[in-house]
Amino acid sequence: MFKNSLQSTPSIVVVALALVIAMAGILALVGGLNGRETATTPAGMQGKGRTAPVVTECFESREGSTSVTRVENAVPRYGYPNLKCSKTTQAVLWYGDPFDGTVPMGEMPDIRDGTRGDFAHAFVKPREAHLTYFNMGPDGCRTCHDGRTVPVPKSKSARPLAMHQDIVADSMQLQHGRGALWCLDCHSATDRNKLIDHLGNQIGFNQPQKLCGSCHGEAYIDWRAGIHGKRIGTWATGGKKRWWVCTECHNPHTVQANRFDPLLPEPPPPLPRGMRNANHERVGQGVH
Amino acid sequence: MSEAERKTDDDLHDGNSSRRDFLRNLGIAGASALISAGAPSESMANAPDTVSETSVQEFLQGHFVLMSEEEKKEAIARLEKRYSVQYSKKTTVADTPAPEGVLFGYALDIAKCIGCRRCVHACVEENNQSRGEHAIQWIQVMKIPKGNFSFSADRLDKGYPENSAVGDYGVQVGGNAYTPAGGLSTAHAQNYYAADEAVPDKDFFYVPVQCQQCEKPPCVKACPVRATFRDENGIVLIDYNWCIGCRMCQLACPYGARRFNWGEPELPAEEMNPKTHYFGNRPRMRGVMEKCTFCVQRTREGRNPACLEACPVGARKFGNLLDPESDVRKIIATKRVFRFKEEMGTYPKFFYYIG
Numbered sequence: 001m002f003k004n005s006l007q008s009t010p011s012i013v014v015v016a017l018a019l020v021i022a023m024a025g026i027l028a029l030v031g032g033l034n035g036r037e038t039a040t041t042p043a044g045m046q047g048k049g050r051t052a053p054v055v056t057e058c059f060e061s062r063e064g065s066t067s068v069t070r071v072e073n074a075v076p077r078y079g080y081p082n083l084k085c086s087k088t089t090q091a092v093l094w095y096g097d098p099f100d101g102t103v104p105m106g107e108m109p110d111i112r113d114g115t116r117g118d119f120a121h122a123f124v125k126p127r128e129a130h131l132t133y134f135n136m137g138p139d140g141c142r143t144c145h146d147g148r149t150v151p152v153p154k155s156k157s158a159r160p161l162a163m164h165q166d167i168v169a170d171s172m173q174l175q176h177g178r179g180a181l182w183c184l185d186c187h188s189a190t191d192r193n194k195l196i197d198h199l200g201n202q203i204g205f206n207q208p209q210k211l212c213g214s215c216h217g218e219a220y221i222d223w224r225a226g227i228h229g230k231r232i233g234t235w236a237t238g239g240k241k242r243w244w245v246c247t248e249c250h251n252p253h254t255v256q257a258n259r260f261d262p263l264l265p266e267p268p269p270p271l272p273r274g275m276r277n278a279n280h281e282r283v284g285q286g287v288h
Numbered sequence: 289m290s291e292a293e294r295k296t297d298d299d300l301h302d303g304n305s306s307r308r309d310f311l312r313n314l315g316i317a318g319a320s321a322l323i324s325a326g327a328p329s330e331s332m333a334n335a336p337d338t339v340s341e342t343s344v345q346e347f348l349q350g351h352f353v354l355m356s357e358e359e360k361k362e363a364i365a366r367l368e369k370r371y372s373v374q375y376s377k378k379t380t381v382a383d384t385p386a387p388e389g390v391l392f393g394y395a396l397d398i399a400k401c402i403g404c405r406r407c408v409h410a411c412v413e414e415n416n417q418s419r420g421e422h423a424i425q426w427i428q429v430m431k432i433p434k435g436n437f438s439f440s441a442d443r444l445d446k447g448y449p450e451n452s453a454v455g456d457y458g459v460q461v462g463g464n465a466y467t468p469a470g471g472l473s474t475a476h477a478q479n480y481y482a483a484d485e486a487v488p489d490k491d492f493f494y495v496p497v498q499c500q501q502c503e504k505p506p507c508v509k510a511c512p513v514r515a516t517f518r519d520e521n522g523i524v525l526i527d528y529n530w531c532i533g534c535r536m537c538q539l540a541c542p543y544g545a546r547r548f549n550w551g552e553p554e555l556p557a558e559e560m561n562p563k564t565h566y567f568g569n570r571p572r573m574r575g576v577m578e579k580c581t582f583c584v585q586r587t588r589e590g591r592n593p594a595c596l597e598a599c600p601v602g603a604r605k606f607g608n609l610l611d612p613e614s615d616v617r618k619i620i621a622t623k624r625v626f627r628f629k630e631e632m633g634t635y636p637k638f639f640y641y642i643g
Binding site for chain 1: 414606
């Protein structure tokens, strides 16, 4: 009906057209005012942009555990760096490439769990590169623990140590295992570049899970199932993932005091406009 | 929506879509007429032509879900062009479809969370939120004194009658605002705890809250223009260009998960993430709503969300709820799991657990 009248009266068409053009113009203006059209120029953006220096030396999980370096354009497809870190704490916040610096996990014992011994898509970051003492000489720990400079101990029982107070402050008070364990229950007495389990199997520092799992079976099963511990990469079951191993998060020498060493958090969100501080949140600390 | 359905929709609204084309063409003509008439504002005069031209077309575009394939391609090309000029780097706006047979779920261990807020800032790095004066963060970490949580099944039921005379509206009849009958009490939550004290504090526990991706999302019900909707994977998404900024969804959300762009977003070009998705992390404009999408630009391509990858304690787990072998399903099967504000009847797909 309306269509017909439009066709029959050209003058109305002209008026309608003019109206529509005017409407479109107003819409475009409103759009501009609303900021739909973000007309900020690149130059303007740079003017606004903060020039805080990019943090390149960072750490994963906890400080002193795994140090990493930011590499620009590591993923050329998107111009991504390999990772981005916090400007306040140097902690890694974001991965451009989740598999940066990783190697296949390799063979793991088949314990008839959900993984069915399939670790083809499991990747880990080797630990040896991040161990301070291990990297003090070309021979690793054997630089000093060569049997002559430091003799091979005859007993595994606790004794005061002259060295390594930075790792365990008082060697007589090692709390891992609530006093039942001592250094040489996990570190091989004869080859200090290796760990050793209770059956005498030598285990590399890159595979701490094989040692830890021999006592902490519950956590180990959960870790293999994907419930305990951190994994990044793809979300699909059986997809390619980077697994975090035990010592990337837990420090076995202080684990009795802290399952995870305390650390400084990232900054809080900005306060809402008009709020001067957040003291009201702490009134009575839960007593009100 | 399937291809067939979309076709019939287009057929039904054929007249409508041609009207849209007509309007759009007129819009371009109108805008160029304005510019040639010397009417542009100062900022427009400085802006490259591509930016001002594309924004008029953007303003007139329809709902992305209802667009034809060509219209989608056009809309995405427009956005890519504009962002690439604005942020002086090659920007991609993906339109990756939702993977089939997947219902995304999230699990978070409140026994492990140490409140380090790395997830909050990882999310900002990934999702191109506004920095500076109008800073927006999608995740909020609550620091709650111990004792404000009860997990006893008989207490959880108290106060929330299954079948009362007035019906099950999630109305709390037991306890009060300060001492609820059960569940997680946020009455003493601190959201702004300082960054100069080490975490975790032994007297507190930490609960990060983000969009819970409800199966019955109140925000979707509240939206008067259907700019926000639930996708095939159960993720609640927003078409930023279709959003009218009425903030009804923000009021409707019981979790405070939605954020509004009160000002022009401030996103430094060097910090902008150029890999974006139309419904995900593409730069937003003033006056629109935004929220967590479980990193739709990543998860639809198989990768984990950014908050999960940042968590130093492995408290965050993500996966397919329809896959019994997925991490999330294993957690639901073996751990003590609860959902936040369960009494609201929103059926979140974000599960908190005690590992």
